[in-house]
Every structure is written in C-alpha cells, then in structure tokens.
Amino acid sequence: MDKILIVDDEEDIRIALKRVLSREGYQIELAESASEAIHRISSGETFSVAISDILMSGMSGIDFTKYIAEKQINLPVILITGNPNLSSAESAIRYHAFEYISKPVDRTQILSVVKRALELKNQKDSDLEKLMLSEKLEKALRTQNLDLNRQNAAILNATSDAVITIDSKLTVVSANKASFEMFRFKTPLDLIGQSVKILFTENKMQKYMSQVSKVLSEEENKSTLQLSDVTLLRSDTSTFLADIAICSYSLDGDTYYTGVIRDVTQKKAMVEQLIQSERRAFLSVVAASIGHEINNSLTAIQGFVEMASRENADTMLKDRALKVTLNQTEKLRALTSNLLQLGKSLKSNDEQSKVLNLNKEISSVLQVFKETAKLKYCHIKWEESVEKIPIQMNSDQFALLLSNILLNAADATNNIGTIEIISYQDEKNSHLIVTDDGEGMSQETLNKIYEPYFTTKELGKGTGLGMFVVKQIVDNFDIRLEIDSAPGNGSKFHFIFPKVSES
Structure with a gap:
C-alpha cells in the first residue's frame, strides 16, 4: 500500500486531505511541521508521496522541498498554498517540486496529481533498480578486465x-x-x-x-x-x-x-639558487649605485687633507678639514655597514625567522637607498613611526623583498618620480603598501610578472628575477601580495603579513 505524508500546521486541512485520500486506499501519515517531517524521513521512515503546505510556522514547505532535493531522495513533493505568488512558484521549480496547487484544493485535482506522482516515483524506482543491476554487471566486467589493469599498472x-x-x-x-x-x-x-x-x-x-x-x-x-x-x-x-x-x-x-x-627537493634547491642569483645581481646594482658616493667622499677627504697639509694652512682650515673628514668617514661607515648587512649569507628561513618591527626594517632598507644614485632623485614619501608593527620574517629576506620593489619603482618612474610607503596594522594583519607614479603595467605584463627571466627593461638593465624572487619570498612566509597597476596610472604593491602569534 502506498504511504502518503501530509505536512500542514493546520489540523483541519490535514484531516480533510486524509479523509479524501484514505477513501482511495492510501495509507496516510500526518506531520504538524516541516521539521517533524524531515526528522521522520531522516530517521529512516519512507513514503511514496508528500503533500506539504508552503506557509507554516518554522520551516516552510519550500525548505522541506529543498531538503528532499539536496538529499536526492526519490519522494515527489506536492506543494499547496493559499497565497500563490511568483516567488514561491519559482522556488518550487528550482527545488523540483512535483506540483504546485492553490487552495482550496479540489478533490479530483489532488487525486489526479497524487496518481501521477506515484507513477513517477515507481518509474524512478524501476530505473534505479536497473542502474544497480548495471553497476553489478560493470563490477563483474571490471574483475575480468585484467589487460586494462596491467596497462594502468604500467602507467603508474x-x-x-x-x-x-x-x-x-x-x-x-x-x-x-x-x-x-x-x-x-x-x-x-x-x-x-x-x-x-x-x-x-x-x-x-x-x-x-x-x-x-x-x-x-x-x-x-x-x-x-x-x-x-x-x-x-x-x-x-x-x-x-x-x-x-x-x-x-x-x-x-x-x-x-x-x-x-x-x-620537490630539487625544485626548492633551484628556487634557492635563483634567490641567491638575484641577491648577487641586486648587490651588484647597489654596489655600483653607491660607488660614486664612496668616490665623492674619498675625493672630499683627499682634497681637504691636502689643503690642511700645506705649510700656509691656518687653524680654521685644518679644523674644517678634520670635520669634513669625520663626516665623510661616518657616511662611508654607514654605507658599508648597511651594504654588508644586506650582503650577509642567507641560512634557512627557520634559523633566522623571528618577530621583526616592520617600521624599523623599512627604515633600515631606506637608509641604504636614499643616498644612492638609484633613488637619489626619487621623492620618497615615508613617515617614520615609533609604532611597533610586528611581522614574522627573516630580516635579510625582507630587505631583499623591499629592495626589489623599490628598484622596480625607481625604474618605472625614470628615477625622478614619487614613491610612497605606508605601513599599518589592523586586528588581523600587518600591512605594507608601496605605491609609485610610474608608467604602470599592462595586463599582459601582470600575467607574466612572476615568470623567471621576464623583464621589460633594456638589455643589461634587469635580470628578470626580481619579481620571481619576491613571489618566492612571500610564498615562503605566507604573505599575501596584491598588485594594482594600469598603463599610465602607476603601480601599487600591497603586502599583507599573517598575524604574529603572541607566543
């Protein structure tokens, strides 16, 4: 005997539908809500057809239909409503309701719909049985398909x-x-x-x-x-x-x-070699950039020493020569100290990774660059702050990361543009934003920006490894990098550092 589930929060409607359907020989089960109906179905109780009101307290008939569809249960759902509208009708179609009927429900109509719903369910049950039989036959064929298994084994x-x-x-x-x-x-x-x-x-x-x-x-x-x-x-x-x-x-x-x-051991080794290669290229650029600064300092020292060594040199000239010599040697000491710091050999990330102050690390890198020829004519907008913004990283690799971005920004602005650096911390992350007003990049360039040896610079002016190394560094330290750029509108590099654990 076919069992029909009637779901409605109005007792009179449940009883009326039960009276009509039970006279036709159907076994009728009643549920006061969609949640009760779902509970009974999920508990293993089976039905041939479900008839549900749409508007009910708590879960609606649409929610019930959605549950049946998502669980792929072969149970035709007939929806009835006293307030038919386009929205509920669209939802009924979306979740594959069998039929959508307006109240008051006509006896002949409901019996006809139930009959068709039962025919559909029986057909699906028959198709499922055939499918299961087909799967059994497929299993039997699979056990006999030794040649295919041998081929798969050979491929593996x-x-x-x-x-x-x-x-x-x-x-x-x-x-x-x-x-x-x-x-x-x-x-x-x-x-x-x-x-x-x-x-x-x-x-x-x-x-x-x-x-x-x-x-x-x-x-x-x-x-x-x-x-x-x-x-x-x-x-x-x-x-x-x-x-x-x-x-x-x-x-x-x-x-x-x-x-x-x-x-991926060899892949990691290759990446490390590329990083070291870019480091050497980067240090060569830095060394060449500050070379003339060193020569200028030495020339100033030599000139004033020679003047102070003359027999007719007075005390004022000697004092001035001493001050110039002290100033220039201090400048040379700072330049070489920072250069040596950037040139330290890199060990593993785990050995040197620690909590750093983002603002302090930015200042350290800028101290090297702001006096060099490479950035000398660029306008660097950076408001140094005493605020401590924590990041978990390797100081040496951070210097390499930021230096590559600054050098690219300088090239993009022909060394005369504006480079703005912003750092801040929110509830979840620490942020570093580097913006330039250079020529910007096309979408084609952005698509290739992380490819090794890809460069838009003239021959001899770029290795094509800078952004590739940047990508490897941000991946190693779980940093998210967002790039916003367009031709003629400059470029913006937004580094989002993961939250530093309190421990």
Whole structure:
C-alpha cells in the first residue's frame, strides 16, 4: 500500500486531505511541521508521496522541498498554498517540486496529481533498480578486465611520482615502483600492509594526520586535498619535502584513498639558487649605485687633507678639514655597514625567522637607498613611526623583498618620480603598501610578472628575477601580495603579513 505524508500546521486541512485520500486506499501519515517531517524521513521512515503546505510556522514547505532535493531522495513533493505568488512558484521549480496547487484544493485535482506522482516515483524506482543491476554487471566486467589493469599498472610504474593507496584504516594497500624508490624501501612488504604513519616524522605526525583525517571524513567520491611542502620520512630516517594530492573513492563497496606524492627537493634547491642569483645581481646594482658616493667622499677627504697639509694652512682650515673628514668617514661607515648587512649569507628561513618591527626594517632598507644614485632623485614619501608593527620574517629576506620593489619603482618612474610607503596594522594583519607614479603595467605584463627571466627593461638593465624572487619570498612566509597597476596610472604593491602569534 502506498504511504502518503501530509505536512500542514493546520489540523483541519490535514484531516480533510486524509479523509479524501484514505477513501482511495492510501495509507496516510500526518506531520504538524516541516521539521517533524524531515526528522521522520531522516530517521529512516519512507513514503511514496508528500503533500506539504508552503506557509507554516518554522520551516516552510519550500525548505522541506529543498531538503528532499539536496538529499536526492526519490519522494515527489506536492506543494499547496493559499497565497500563490511568483516567488514561491519559482522556488518550487528550482527545488523540483512535483506540483504546485492553490487552495482550496479540489478533490479530483489532488487525486489526479497524487496518481501521477506515484507513477513517477515507481518509474524512478524501476530505473534505479536497473542502474544497480548495471553497476553489478560493470563490477563483474571490471574483475575480468585484467589487460586494462596491467596497462594502468604500467602507467603508474612509469611515472616518477609516488602513488600510494590506503584504506579507511590508514593501511597501505598498494604502491607503484616510484614509491619504493622515493622512500628507499628494500622490499614491497616494507611498505605494503604497513600504516601510512611510517611515512611521516614524529614531530609532524599529528599535524599531517589531522589533515589526512579531514579528507577521510569527507563524503565519498567528492574528497580532494592538496598538501604542500610536507616533510616525509624515508626508511633510512632521512627526510625530504613533497607536495601531495589526495583523493577518495569507493570500489566494490569499500572506500580507498590515493595520494600522488611529488618530491620537490630539487625544485626548492633551484628556487634557492635563483634567490641567491638575484641577491648577487641586486648587490651588484647597489654596489655600483653607491660607488660614486664612496668616490665623492674619498675625493672630499683627499682634497681637504691636502689643503690642511700645506705649510700656509691656518687653524680654521685644518679644523674644517678634520670635520669634513669625520663626516665623510661616518657616511662611508654607514654605507658599508648597511651594504654588508644586506650582503650577509642567507641560512634557512627557520634559523633566522623571528618577530621583526616592520617600521624599523623599512627604515633600515631606506637608509641604504636614499643616498644612492638609484633613488637619489626619487621623492620618497615615508613617515617614520615609533609604532611597533610586528611581522614574522627573516630580516635579510625582507630587505631583499623591499629592495626589489623599490628598484622596480625607481625604474618605472625614470628615477625622478614619487614613491610612497605606508605601513599599518589592523586586528588581523600587518600591512605594507608601496605605491609609485610610474608608467604602470599592462595586463599582459601582470600575467607574466612572476615568470623567471621576464623583464621589460633594456638589455643589461634587469635580470628578470626580481619579481620571481619576491613571489618566492612571500610564498615562503605566507604573505599575501596584491598588485594594482594600469598603463599610465602607476603601480601599487600591497603586502599583507599573517598575524604574529603572541607566543
């Protein structure tokens, strides 16, 4: 016997509909609200058709229809309303309501609609049964398709990426040839049948396993997870960095999770080499820029010393020569000190990363540049503040990052424009904004700005590594960089630093 659920917050309407439908032999169940109906369905109770009022206290009939649609339940929903309007009709269509009927409901009409709804449900049930049968046949064919399995195995073993599959108990059930080579296992049994935890270091275990558990808890066939710069453990206890892509799927009633692991150690080394290459190019530019300043200071010192050494030199001239010499040597000391600071060799980010004062770091970089020929004729708008704005970073790499932006801004303004620097802190992040009134960049240039060796400068005036290195630095320290630029309107670089932990 077909069972029909009537959902309405008005008892008279529920009883009236029950009287009409029960006379036709249908089994009738009543619910006073949409939430009650949903609870009964979610508890496992099944119905052939549901008839629901639209306007009810609490959840509406539209909400009930939406729930049925989202859960993909084969239950035709007939909506009735005493206030028909375009909005509710559109919602009914959107959530695939079977029919939309205005009150008062005609007996003949409701019986006809219910009959058609039952026919539709029975047809869908029949189609689902055929689909399940088809899936069983597909499963049988899959078990016989050994040639295809061999081809897949050959493809997996040909790739240099490790491909490892685990079950819902975190046990490794399969792995390709590259997996054994990457993790240096001597025999397949050293990996197959073991817990996936043997691939992680102890200090990183909890972090990564929580992320793996996240994908395990997601809905089957829709789960994907990307992990970058994961520290993995080889069988000989050595470690390496890798990027991992994880997906989940169902096979023969069981759930499996496959991860594709790519060793990025060489990639990281190449990036580090490029950063060092850009550092050397950058220091060459800085050294050339301040070279003439050093020569000017030496010339002034030499000239006044020679004048003070003459026999007819008076005390006033000697005093002046002494003051000039002291001033110029102090200037040289400051220039060389800052240059040496920028030229210090870079160790790992973890060794030197610490909480820095953003304003202090900006001032340190500007102290080097504001006296050099490269920025000498640029108007630098920067209001130095005693406010401490914390950032978690490496001082050396911050200097390299800001220096690249300043040098590019100077080139964009032909060394005579205005460069404005703004720093501030909000509730979530610390911010650094560098704006210039230069020629700006086209969308084509912005699309290529992070490509290594891409440059718009004349031959010999740029390495094409500056913005590539900037991108690597902001990625290493989880800094978000937003660029706003257009031809003729200058450029704006907005660095958003992650919040510094109080600890």
